[in-house]
Structure formats: C-alpha cells, structure tokens
Amino acid sequence: ADDVTSIAVLVPEQGTDFGWNQQGVDAARAVAEMHDLEFMPAEGLGYGDVRPTLRELAEEGASLMIAHASGYNTAAPEIAAETGVPVAIVDSPDAIQEGLVADYTLHGHEGAWLAGAMAAMMSRSGTVGIVVSGEPPSWNSQSAGFAMGARATNPDINIIYAVIGPAAYGDVAGGRRVTETVIAAGADIIFGQGNGSSFGMIQAVETTAAADGDKVWFIDVIGDKTSQAASHLLSSVLWNMVPVYSAMVEDLKAGTFGTVGYKIQLADDSVQLLKTDNIPDDVWTSIMAKRDEILSGMMIDLITDAQEVRALMTSIDIGEG
Amino acid sequence: MDGLLSEAFIASLFFGAVTAGVPLLLAGLGEQVSEKAGVLNIGLEGMMLAGAFAGFATAYATESFLAGFCAGILAGMAVSLIMAVLCVVLGMNQIVVGIAITLGAEGITALLHHVLYSRSYPRLSRVETWTIPGLADIPYVGQAFFDRNVLIYLAFALTFFMIWVFRRTQAGLNLQAAGDAPAALDAAGVSVTVTRFASVLVTGCLGGLGGAYMATVGGGLFLPFMTGGAGFIAIVLAMLARGNPLWILFGAFLFGASLALTTALQVVGVNIPTDVIQMLPFAMVIVVLLLFARHSYLPPALGLPYQRGAR
Amino acid sequence: MNRQHPLVSRLHGTVSVLLPVVLALTVGAILLLALGKDPIAYYGYVIRRGLLSPTGLEASLTRTAPLLLIAAGLIVAFRSGLWNLGVDGQLLLAAVVTAALAPELADRLPSVLVIAVCFAVAMAVGAAWSLIPALLKAQFGVNEIISTLMMSFLGVSLANVLIKIPFNDPLTTVPQTATLAVEDRLSRLADTTIHWGVLLALVVVVAVHHAMTMTALGMRLQIVGANMRTAVHAGLRLRLLVIVAFAISAGLAGLAGAVDVLGVHGTIRADWNPAYGIVVIPLVFLARFNGYAVIAFVFVFAVLVIGGESAARRLDVPTYFVLVLVGLVMLFMAITEFMDHRRRLTARD
Amino acid sequence: MEPDPVGAPDGDAALALHDITRRFPGVLANDRVSLVFRRGEIHALLGENGAGKSTLIGIVSGMVRPDSGSIEVAGAPVRITSPSAALRLGIGTVYQHVLLVPSLTVLENLMLGGSWSRTLDRAATSERFTELAELLSFRVSPDAPVGRLSLGEQQQVEIMRALWHGELVLFLDEPTSMLTPQGVDDLGVVMRRLRDHGVAIVFITHKLKEASDLADRISVLRQGRVVGEVSPGELRTMSPDAIIERVVAMMFGHGGKAEDLRATLVGDAAEPQARQNAVAGMEPLLVLRGGRTAGQRGECALDGADLEVRPGEIMGIAGVDGNGQKHLAEVLAGQRMLTTGSISLAGREIGHLGVAGRRRLGVRYITDDRLGEGTAPRHSLAINLVIKEIGSPHFWKGGITLWRRIHDHARNLIRTYGIVAPSERASLAGLSGGNIQKVLLAREWTGDARLLVVSKPTYGLDLQNTRRARDWIKSIGGNRDAAIVVISNELEELIDVSHRIAVMERGRIAGIVKNRRGARTAIGRLMAGVGDA
Numbered sequence A: 001a002d003d004v005t006s007i008a009v010l011v012p013e014q015g016t017d018f019g020w021n022q023q024g025v026d027a028a029r030a031v032a033e034m035h036d037l038e039f040m041p042a043e044g045l046g047y048g049d050v051r052p053t054l055r056e057l058a059e060e061g062a063s064l065m066i067a068h069a070s071g072y073n074t075a076a077p078e079i080a081a082e083t084g085v086p087v088a089i090v091d092s093p094d095a096i097q098e099g100l101v102a103d104y105t106l107h108g109h110e111g112a113w114l115a116g117a118m119a120a121m122m123s124r125s126g127t128v129g130i131v132v133s134g135e136p137p138s139w140n141s142q143s144a145g146f147a148m149g150a151r152a153t154n155p156d157i158n159i160i161y162a163v164i165g166p167a168a169y170g171d172v173a174g175g176r177r178v179t180e181t182v183i184a185a186g187a188d189i190i191f192g193q194g195n196g197s198s199f200g201m202i203q204a205v206e207t208t209a210a211a212d213g214d215k216v217w218f219i220d221v222i223g224d225k226t227s228q229a230a231s232h233l234l235s236s237v238l239w240n241m242v243p244v245y246s247a248m249v250e251d252l253k254a255g256t257f258g259t260v261g262y263k264i265q266l267a268d269d270s271v272q273l274l275k276t277d278n279i280p281d282d283v284w285t286s287i288m289a290k291r292d293e294i295l296s297g298m299m300i301d302l303i304t305d306a307q308e309v310r311a312l313m314t315s316i317d318i319g320e321g
Numbered sequence B: 001m002d003g004l005l006s007e008a009f010i011a012s013l014f015f016g017a018v019t020a021g022v023p024l025l026l027a028g029l030g031e032q033v034s035e036k037a038g039v040l041n042i043g044l045e046g047m048m049l050a051g052a053f054a055g056f057a058t059a060y061a062t063e064s065f066l067a068g069f070c071a072g073i074l075a076g077m078a079v080s081l082i083m084a085v086l087c088v089v090l091g092m093n094q095i096v097v098g099i100a101i102t103l104g105a106e107g108i109t110a111l112l113h114h115v116l117y118s119r120s121y122p123r124l125s126r127v128e129t130w131t132i133p134g135l136a137d138i139p140y141v142g143q144a145f146f147d148r149n150v151l152i153y154l155a156f157a158l159t160f161f162m163i164w165v166f167r168r169t170q171a172g173l174n175l176q177a178a179g180d181a182p183a184a185l186d187a188a189g190v191s192v193t194v195t196r197f198a199s200v201l202v203t204g205c206l207g208g209l210g211g212a213y214m215a216t217v218g219g220g221l222f223l224p225f226m227t228g229g230a231g232f233i234a235i236v237l238a239m240l241a242r243g244n245p246l247w248i249l250f251g252a253f254l255f256g257a258s259l260a261l262t263t264a265l266q267v268v269g270v271n272i273p274t275d276v277i278q279m280l281p282f283a284m285v286i287v288v289l290l291l292f293a294r295h296s297y298l299p300p301a302l303g304l305p306y307q308r309g310a311r
Numbered sequence C: 001m002n003r004q005h006p007l008v009s010r011l012h013g014t015v016s017v018l019l020p021v022v023l024a025l026t027v028g029a030i031l032l033l034a035l036g037k038d039p040i041a042y043y044g045y046v047i048r049r050g051l052l053s054p055t056g057l058e059a060s061l062t063r064t065a066p067l068l069l070i071a072a073g074l075i076v077a078f079r080s081g082l083w084n085l086g087v088d089g090q091l092l093l094a095a096v097v098t099a100a101l102a103p104e105l106a107d108r109l110p111s112v113l114v115i116a117v118c119f120a121v122a123m124a125v126g127a128a129w130s131l132i133p134a135l136l137k138a139q140f141g142v143n144e145i146i147s148t149l150m151m152s153f154l155g156v157s158l159a160n161v162l163i164k165i166p167f168n169d170p171l172t173t174v175p176q177t178a179t180l181a182v183e184d185r186l187s188r189l190a191d192t193t194i195h196w197g198v199l200l201a202l203v204v205v206v207a208v209h210h211a212m213t214m215t216a217l218g219m220r221l222q223i224v225g226a227n228m229r230t231a232v233h234a235g236l237r238l239r240l241l242v243i244v245a246f247a248i249s250a251g252l253a254g255l256a257g258a259v260d261v262l263g264v265h266g267t268i269r270a271d272w273n274p275a276y277g278i279v280v281i282p283l284v285f286l287a288r289f290n291g292y293a294v295i296a297f298v299f300v301f302a303v304l305v306i307g308g309e310s311a312a313r314r315l316d317v318p319t320y321f322v323l324v325l326v327g328l329v330m331l332f333m334a335i336t337e338f339m340d341h342r343r344r345l346t347a348r349d
Numbered sequence D: 001m002e003p004d005p006v007g008a009p010d011g012d013a014a015l016a017l018h019d020i021t022r023r024f025p026g027v028l029a030n031d032r033v034s035l036v037f038r039r040g041e042i043h044a045l046l047g048e049n050g051a052g053k054s055t056l057i058g059i060v061s062g063m064v065r066p067d068s069g070s071i072e073v074a075g076a077p078v079r080i081t082s083p084s085a086a087l088r089l090g091i092g093t094v095y096q097h098v099l100l101v102p103s104l105t106v107l108e109n110l111m112l113g114g115s116w117s118r119t120l121d122r123a124a125t126s127e128r129f130t131e132l133a134e135l136l137s138f139r140v141s142p143d144a145p146v147g148r149l150s151l152g153e154q155q156q157v158e159i160m161r162a163l164w165h166g167e168l169v170l171f172l173d174e175p176t177s178m179l180t181p182q183g184v185d186d187l188g189v190v191m192r193r194l195r196d197h198g199v200a201i202v203f204i205t206h207k208l209k210e211a212s213d214l215a216d217r218i219s220v221l222r223q224g225r226v227v228g229e230v231s232p233g234e235l236r237t238m239s240p241d242a243i244i245e246r247v248v249a250m251m252f253g254h255g256g257k258a259e260d261l262r263a264t265l266v267g268d269a270a271e272p273q274a275r276q277n278a279v280a281g282m283e284p285l286l287v288l289r290g291g292r293t294a295g296q297r298g299e300c301a302l303d304g305a306d307l308e309v310r311p312g313e314i315m316g317i318a319g320v321d322g323n324g325q326k327h328l329a330e331v332l333a334g335q336r337m338l339t340t341g342s343i344s345l346a347g348r349e350i351g352h353l354g355v356a357g358r359r360r361l362g363v364r365y366i367t368d369d370r371l372g373e374g375t376a377p378r379h380s381l382a383i384n385l386v387i388k389e390i391g392s393p394h395f396w397k398g399g400i401t402l403w404r405r406i407h408d409h410a411r412n413l414i415r416t417y418g419i420v421a422p423s424e425r426a427s428l429a430g431l432s433g434g435n436i437q438k439v440l441l442a443r444e445w446t447g448d449a450r451l452l453v454v455s456k457p458t459y460g461l462d463l464q465n466t467r468r469a470r471d472w473i474k475s476i477g478g479n480r481d482a483a484i485v486v487i488s489n490e491l492e493e494l495i496d497v498s499h500r501i502a503v504m505e506r507g508r509i510a511g512i513v514k515n516r517r518g519a520r521t522a523i524g525r526l527m528a529g530v531g532d533a
C-alpha cells in the first residue's frame, strides 16, 4: 500500500441528495483532486450485495475503497481480505485491521447538540420535533445529541420524535405527512434527518404554519440545502468528510492505514453548524460559546441505539392530555 | 404536555390518514374495474409512478394542480395502453407484462427525475382547498374531510359512482360477465376485448390520478420510487373488496389510519419499533381472511386471456 | 407436450431468448443516446463484465443461485395452479433464522452438519410461513394471491423485528445478525468466487422440472392445477396436495434464503429485502414453468444486472437505467415468447 | 296443425351457406358445406359425433371463423365476424355447451348485450321474461343465480336468450339433450309456433325420432361433409321407419343398420321385463337409508332419500332435472358426504370413505358435468384417460410415469371406442361434445365394477355410441356382482336399460316403478306428483 494512485467510493444511492450520498461522493472527489488520484465513484448500488462491485473496483486497481454505507461494513472487509485492497467502512470501530480495514464513524452528535440548543432557544411554543426516515446509528447519535442539547438549554422543553417508517428514505409523502402531524402537535422547529424524504419534511415546513400561525423552522443534517430552501432553513449540521478521507490517504501512504479510527468532530470543523441569515446574531454567538465549551472538554455522550434514543424523548401515557 | 393531545394534533392525525388513504382509494377503485373484467393489472404501481411524475412535472411547470391531475391521468392511461394491447388484444401473460411495465416505469421516472430535478428538487406551493362552510369547523374531523382539495372530494364521490355503475348499469353487468364468463358475454354479442380494453384504461386513468395526487397534494415534489409499493397494496385492496367499492374505501382508510397511528404512538412517546406497528394492517387482513374465509371470491377468469372459439 | 425435434426446439429456445434481448437493447440504446451516452460502449461493458470477465461471470452465476431456487419452488406452485406470490416473506424469514442460527452452530458442529441443519430449518421456516395460505386455500378455497401477499408483507416486517430485537448482534452498531465467518460459509468451486449453492440450485430446478412432468405426484399436482373439482372427481386428496405443493414451493424459497446467507452474505441487516420475487415470478411465467427455460432466463437476467450496474458506473449512467433495461428485456421476451408459442400452436402436426 | 312447407318458395332462403370449409389441427371439421335454411321451415341437422355440426353453428353464430366459403342472409352476402354481427343479422343460437354467467341471475344474463351507456331496465326485462316463460312453459325463477340452476334449467335459460329478440334464424345445438320428455314436447310446440311465424329453425339432435317428428327437412353431415338430405316431400310421404332407415344409412355409411338401433330409437320394454325377473328377490347390494345432504342456496339437496339396488340390477332414476339427482350421484360416488343417513355396499358401511376409497371397492361414477369436473380440458386426451388411476402399477413404476404405456393405452381406447381426435396428445378441449363423453365412458369401461353410477350416460352421443353405451351398461348389469344406478332425463333410455325406475322429487325417492309395460304412465303420474307405485 505504498503508492496510492486511485480512490473509489461506493454509495447506495445517487450522489445527488444533498445529504449522506452526495457528501460522501463530493468529499472523495475533492480528496482525489487534492492528492491527484484517479477518482472511481460507484453510486446507486442499493443496499444489497456490493461484493461484485468491490471485486471489480479492486480488479481495476483501486488503491482504496471507501464503502460509504453502514450496510456495506460486512462485505467490504471480506473483499479487502480476499483482494488485499484496503477499504474504509463506517460505524464499526472494532473492525479495523492494520493496512486493510479502516473505520470512520460519522457522528455529528456534537453538532446536533448545538442544533438542539439553538432550537430550544428559538422555539416559541416550547416544543421541538425530530423527524427521521430510518434509524441508522449515525442518525440516532444526532437525534440523541439534539435532544440532549435542547434539554440542557431548556429543561422543560417538549421533544417529539417520529420515524416515518422502517426504511422510508425516499418516502416524500410520508415525510411530509409525519412532519405536518408533528407540527400540529405543537412543534415549531423540526430537526429532520432523511435522504430524499427530507424534501418532504421541508415541503411540510414550508406549507404548514405553527400553532401560533407563525413560521416553522427546519434544521437539516449533513448537507447544505440553502439553494433549495432558503426561506425556512434555520441551520444544518454539516458534515465534511474531506479531512477524514484525506487522512486515510495519508495514512495509506505512510503505511499506518487501519491503525486508528477516523472521526468527524467540531474540533477540526468536519462537523459544523450551517450559519444562515435566519439565525439571529445573539443566538449564534451564544451557540458559538457553547461550541467552545465542547471544544474545551465538555463531553456529549454518544448514543446510537434506537431504543435509548426514544427513551430520551418527551413521552406521556395515552390517558393524559 | 397538554399540547400533545390537543385538538389540532388529533385533527392532524385524521388529516394524515385521509391524505395517505386517498391514493390507495383512487388506485384501488381503478384496479377493481379491471379485476372485475378479468384483467389482473399488476402494472398498477408503474401506472401510479408515471402519473406521479407527469402530474408533478406538469403541476410544477403550469403552476396548476388541475393540469397536474390531467397529466397524471394521461400518463397512467398511456402506460395502461401497453398493458391493454399486449394482454387484452394479444392475450399475453398479465403478470409478466404488468411487472415489466412496473420495472420500466420505475426506471424511466427515476431517470427523468435524475436529469431534470436531482439538482434543484423543485417543490409545489400549498395546494388550494375547497372549504365546505360549516362542516369544515367540526372539531377533529372537519379539517380532514371538509377542507380539502377538490380531488379528495372527487375520490369519495367516485366510490359511490362506482357502486352505481356496478349495480345499475349495463356497463357494470358487462364488466362482471367479462370477468366471470367471457365466452358468455361474447355469445351475448358484447366484445370481451373491448370491455376489458376499456377496463384497463380506466385502471390506468385512476392509477395515474392516484400517483399524481401523491406527488402533488401528498408530497409536493417527485422522488424516484416515491409510490413505495402503494400500487401493490391497492391491488390487494381491490381483491379483498370482492367487487364492492365500499370495501376499498374502508381498506384504503384503514391503511391510512394505521400509518397515522404509527406516527401518533411515536409522538406520544410509546417506545416500540415502527415495524411492529407496520404489521397491523396486514395482520388485520389475515384475521379478516380467517374469519370470513368462506366469502372470499374472485372472478373465475381473472388473469386468463380470452380467445374466441378456442376450446 | 412439445413434439418438435429436440434440436429444433432448442434452436427456438435460444432465438426466443436472444431476439427480445436485441430488440430491448435497441430501445435502450435510444434512451442512452437521449442521456448523451454511447450505447455501444455501454452494452460492450455489459457483455464484457457480465459474461466475459471471469469475476463478472462468477458474479452473474452466483447471483442466479437464490433466483433459481425460488423459481424451482414457483414451478411446483404454478403448475399446481397455486399463485404463491409470497416468496419474499418466506425467503426473508428463513434467511434471518438461518443467519441467526448458523454462527451459533458454527463453533459447535462440523460445517457439513451446520449447513444440513440450516437448510432443513430454513425450508421448514419457509414452509411454515405458507401454512396459513395453504390451509385457507385447501379448506375454504380462499384466493391464495391475497393471503400469500399479506403473509409476505407480514413476514418482511417480522423479519426486521427479529433482527432488531432477539437476533441483534450486540457487537455491531447497525442492527444486524451475528456474522458467519467467511471460512464457515458454503465452500467455493475451485478457486472461483462461486459457492456450490449454485450447483445445488441447478440440480434442484432440473429435479423439480422432471418431478412435475414425469412422476405420479407431479401429475396429481397438475390435475389439481387444471381444475380442483376434477381432482376431487378423480379421487385425489385435494387438501393434502394443496398443502404439499405450498410446502414445497415455500420450502424452496426458504432454501433460497439459506443459500444466499450461507453462500454470500453471512449476515442479514435490518431493512434488507432483495425482493427477488418480483423478477423471478415473471421469468417463471415466461419459461412456461419449464425448468430448463427458467435456467436460461434467470441467467440472462443475472448477466444483465451484473453487467448493467458495472457499465452504468463506468459511463456514469444512473443505475436506474438497469431497471429500465430489465423491464424492456422482460417485455420483449414476453412478446417473442408469445409469438413463438402462437407459431408452435398453429404449426401443430 | 302442420302447415304446408312446400308452400314456401325457395326465395324464402333466410340463410344460405356456400362451400363453407373449416379445418382444425388434424381434422377437417367442415368440408365445403353448402346448405340453405328457409323461413318457416324446421331444419334438422344430423350427424355422428364429430361430424362438424357444432362447428357449422359456431360459424354462422360468429364464434368460429370459416377458412373459406361464403354466407348469404336473405339473399345478401354477409361476413359474420362476431357473435354481435350474427345477432344483428337476426341469428340466434343455443350452444351445445352452456354459455351463461353463473354469478349473474337469470334476468341479468338475459339483459347482457344491451348498449353500454344504458342503465338496467329490470321491469321491461322481467316482462319479456314472463312472456317467454309462458310461451315455453319454463319454470325457472328469474332471480336465481344461474350457477345454482341444474344443467337442464340452464339450457332453458339459453333457449330463452336465443329467442329473446325474436330471431330470423334460430340455431339449437342439441337443445333437447338436457330436457325431460315433457320439456322436449313443449320445445317442439314452441319450434312449430316460431316456424309458423316465419322463423327459420335449425336444430341438432342425435334422436332421429325427434328429427322425424319435428323436422320439415333433414340434412346429414358426415366427417364434415353434407352427405344427404330428406326433403319435406319425402318426409311427408315416407313412414318414420323408412325415414330413419335412410338417415342412419347416410349417417354411418352402409355400416349402420337401423335394426340394431331400433331399440334405441323406440324404447321397448320386453327385454327389461325378462331381466327384471332374473334379479328379483336377492339381497340388496347397495343400500342408502335416510340420506340427507347440505346443499347451497338454490340447489336441491337430498332430503331423506332411500334406495336399494340388488346385484346385477339396473336402477334407473327419473325425474325433472334439479330434484337432487346430482347430490344422489355424488353421495354414492363419495364426492359428497351425507349429513345424516347411512350408505352401505355389500353390507359394508362406506359412508366414511372418500372417492378413492370407494373406487378401490369398485365404485365407478360417470358424471354429466364433463367439462366442469369430468375432465381436465387443457390436458391431453391421454392424461384424461388415466386421471382416475394416477399411481397405478399399470402406468407408474416407483412413482415414475411410464408415458409410453399411457399413450399406448390412450391409442387403444381411441381405436376401441372410435373417439374422433387428431392424436392422443391433443388437448381434450378440442374434442367434440360427444367425443368428450366417449372419453368419460371409455375411462370406466374396463375393469370390473361393483357399483356403477352413471349420470346422463348418452348425453351428446350419436346413435351408434348411444347403443354401445347402453349395451355396456346392460352387460355390466348382466354380470351378477355389480349394482348400477342410471340417472337420466330420457325416459326412453331408462326404459331401455333399467330393471326398476325410481322417480326423484325434491330430494327424495317419490316412488319406484317396475320396468314393465305401463311403466311409462306410472312414472308420468309420479313425476306429476300424483299417485304412488
């Protein structure tokens, strides 16, 4: 693994979702340019068996294969072992192998925590909502982070959590329907995580007024949808995978690949809050203050289990109300 | 806490149930027509997707939902035309053609979306509604049922129109004969081919409309595969309805309600995996089958091509 | 009852497989041009990857294993006039149980036994999941299309619940079952990446084909398929036969799941549903329930998918195009098969 | 009352066929057929099974396309491309196999074919219905779902539909095969009445007696060709026997001799009498006591039926269709279980046994629903000939099918019973009505039976085949250890073959009559529900 000539990235959907898939592909492309490597994107591979594609990329001489979906983290190491081509996988810190398998865990929970704090400050109704189109670990960690941030800022805030469906990543109609319900339940800020379905959530936010008749804000994740939703987009927990990917390439060159796990974090700005014109300056400054607290050692615990995430949310027994 | 079970919240659940139920209702009513006539229109999902894309694209371009609905209808019928020609006129296998159509439509609409919208993700404005004075103010259900888009009222009306067609018109009689004993219909001097051809077009029309609804009123934008199997659920509804549109109405809103329920339980913080709640409607159907097993009935000639004089 | 000279009919066979592919490709080519891509290049890659390159061909063949086993089951069901459209649920449940069971057994039993047990259990699970539709059909004549579809939806959800709660592997953050070590999976043929499940699948399809056309059970089932009242009149044990046909069909779907897990995946992740049924069902119809034709159709399909995805990647065509291609090929296969059948009918005697 | 058909000049040709030819895989069904059907004339179309009669009717009714030839209606050349075209031309048809929608009621079936845009006018329809029902003296309920009617009743509905619009030409393909003697007479009256209204009536029958009684003109088909005609003049002058003599000669070539067939044509009761004494006073072989069954709405179930049949005895079951005959047959065969009552064969209780179990004891059942349950029409002739013995060592070794033996077996039966078919591998659906019936008989013909239940044994069979079938039944009756139950709505047939004749009425045995002279009247009285034997 001394000379690195090319970098491949595999994503389950087309890299045009202003989210998980697009960020992955764009970052890999950027890194390829930085270290001028051949760039080998493989998009829209779905969540099935990616072994054939991995083998093929290996044959074509990929020096590094980034399997950018938690669904690929069983197949990729196997093919790495089979072909000797190093792979990077997500969400499996324990799976790393020297020179062969690296893990990068994408948890924007710190950023989500700040987003939660911001939401708690700006919510007029004292109720905020989290809408997700599935429950993969990286989203769970951010849902949890958001909830904890909000609660830390305003202890008696209501946090509503709703999953559109088991794997409703592309279910726009569902995203819209669920978000409308959450808004009706009193939420005036929506923290939305979902690839395509995010646009359904945005649609709901744009077309539904909050209980007080005023605007509902949307906080997005991973990508920057300003170009699509400037009017209602409050912020976004931006992920920047460029540092991670380029670190991989460097370690590969240095022969230290697979010895450390990679993270995205506030510290190196690989996790950021998107600053939009919709955020009042005073809010922004106090959020930045909280960011410094985190950088100077305040721990945000990482929760990835769906059940635990749900346990964090406001719940009532049906009888009440 | 009182905010959570507020009237607005309950109302929005009804609202959501109706929103989710209407496309199933439209598509289901359509499928019921062709199933009555003996054509198992497995291509419904494809017709809905075509309708969804055409409906959105047109509504977005013309800024008119009505235009969108019409486009959806046309697209659905265009797709069903393939089905009609291959399966009704030529008598080819309905399941093969239906599934091929669905796969093709999924691919094409996704490609078109990729080319046209995957950079901008355009969305529609809020859909204009017809408020029915008085009724719209009924607590809880008023908004869900009486402050909606024209198309939703239309879908309800359609249910009862269909009942009338099946019970009272020659067309209804011909449809049933085409599905139960095509040779007998033929002998009576009514062309089985024409009858079935028409029925498939009706399915395409309503399936397309249902899809258009999903993309315009429902989602407000188009995404690949956004119908997510609604077509197949509609097919099952049509089969379960045993020729009675009322059962489709019931079934469609049962599904809608169970989706709303899924959300509701989560919102009030009940902690169970969504999959469990997802099972509800299907489990219910199985129970229904177990209870009313003896009454289940499908047209004997369902899925069988008809060829005159063939023994 | 095809009385043509074997060679002639085999010729027709190949023609009716190839011609539609060509027609479909032409339509696809137009689409590609519209996308501003070079069709020749695209198809070149499809063939090179799906058929000619060793690992590509291996991938195609490996992909056929579960499809063929499902198809074998469908041949039994369809020839018996039972439209078992619930294979996805049957497969997924069996796959999940296998995936949970195999790692447990792996370090207790010799791998031969592990595989044997897993196959048996998987078939049992699949068959069990078809029991309700079978009984409803046998007892009350409830249409099985509805009941099997419902059970399939149920099965898929249930499989997810199983993965997320009882069978969840605590070591992984993603909800999935424990992983079966690569060396414990179905051994591979020579130094290829093809596991022997592919051979098993081929054998099963051929066996089923002949069982249906050349044995007493096969004829009994075909009479049931022809007309249940006739079956009663002929003194056949209708209920038993219906249940048997369902059990075989669903059992083989279950086996397909086991082979897919033990041969390829080694684990099942939540929300994974390959939905093989939607492609296998039409292919089995296209083959008119003939095992050999099924093998041909399934192989063509596999090549198309493996090659198509690769070509899409190389030319930066969205993978959606593969769907379109499959749809087209299916459609045109149907058309030619239909014409071919017509011709054979009129040219009878 | 007979008007003078010669008075009808040839200009009155309602429908003329010229050189109609139609071939099917392996058969030439119609071979240059030329015929003229005249207004005010009842034209009987005769011919052996597979002669091509139904095909010809299919052609004029738009169901089957001719390969060549031309058709004229009222002197004008026409192309009949579809049933609706035929109906528009005033051609009404009663098909050989019932073509009705089982799920619809009688009225709804009669309403089929109205214009698309219209709403249903039940009032007008039921008016016309009662009117026709009067005319034909039919007693079907207009609101009964057709699926629940007996085959006989369904045929009545078919006839009504054919007459619905008051046709110019009326084709009836074996309309009487399902009717009771009374029904046949009634139909005769109707046909004459319509004839006198100037309708051209064409009817197919295998019963030469009906033909000679009713027809003003007789044409005979053989192997798709018109082989002869009996003109009105001849029909008036010749004696019935002479007519029959000629027709038989035409139908079967010079092979057929009317003497052998006379018994079939005019039932005679002398022979049964003889056998009657032979079997008298033996222990009953078959005993059915208090038989009750559960019937679906609209169908007639058994309601305390008692029946005893002695070894070697042939028990005929008479009665109007739909009085429980079907349930009786199914109960005996094991296709339907008794709700109460008992049934024993040779002293052994068999009520609990299924079809297979009873077949092993020698129970054989020949159903009258030959397409609905008797056969698997899409499968080959060969398969249909063995479906009742799947797994038997004759044709299966260790579960493996011995196709050669099955096909040899099929070729044998085809030869022995003169089944008209392209080959043993051809699908059964292609066969003519009578030939399908031959398959059902051939299947049960060999091997020895203890209890043979036959429903409408000669339904659709031509003379010679009818003869054979009846002889066969008699012969099994001749053999001492078999009991035979023959269900038929042809009194003549029962009188020909039976020793005793039971009359069924609303699910019971209304009475049993010894088959001797005068039996006919006794049965008539029982059917009418008066007196007992």
Ligand SMILES: Nc1ncnc2c1ncn2[C@@H]1O[C@H](COP(=O)(O)OP(=O)(O)OP(=O)(O)O)[C@@H](O)[C@H]1O
Residues within 6 Å of the ligand: B309, B310, B311, D024, D025, D027, D028, D029, D047, D048, D049, D050, D051, D052, D053, D054, D055, D056, D096, D420, D421, D429, D430, D431, D432, D433, D434, D435, D460
């Ligand atoms: N659709 C068909 N396919 C194949 N063969 C056919 C078809 N229709 C008729 N035939 C053949 O044509 C011949 C004439 O059949 P047709 O039904 O006209 O005889 P038929 O005179 O009505 O005999 P029957 O008195 O038994 O009804 C038969 O040999 C039959 O097998």
Ligand SMILES: Nc1ncnc2c1ncn2[C@@H]1O[C@H](COP(=O)(O)OP(=O)(O)OP(=O)(O)O)[C@@H](O)[C@H]1O
Residues within 6 Å of the ligand: D416, D417, D445, D446, D447, D448, D449, D467, D468, D469, D471, D472, D473, D475, D476, D479
């Ligand atoms: N091909 C035939 N044509 C006409 N009648 C026949 C034919 N074959 C049998 N029969 C009638 O059946 C009677 C005997 O039946 P069959 O020829 O089967 O003899 P069998 O096999 O000894 O009878 P069984 O099987 O009842 O012992 C014959 O006397 C004849 O009346």
Ligand SMILES: [Mg+2]
Residues within 6 Å of the ligand: D053, D054, D055, D096, D173, D432, D433, D434
């Ligand atoms: Mg006939």
Ligand SMILES: [Mg+2]
Residues within 6 Å of the ligand: D049, D174, D432, D433, D434, D459, D460, D461
């Ligand atoms: Mg006949």
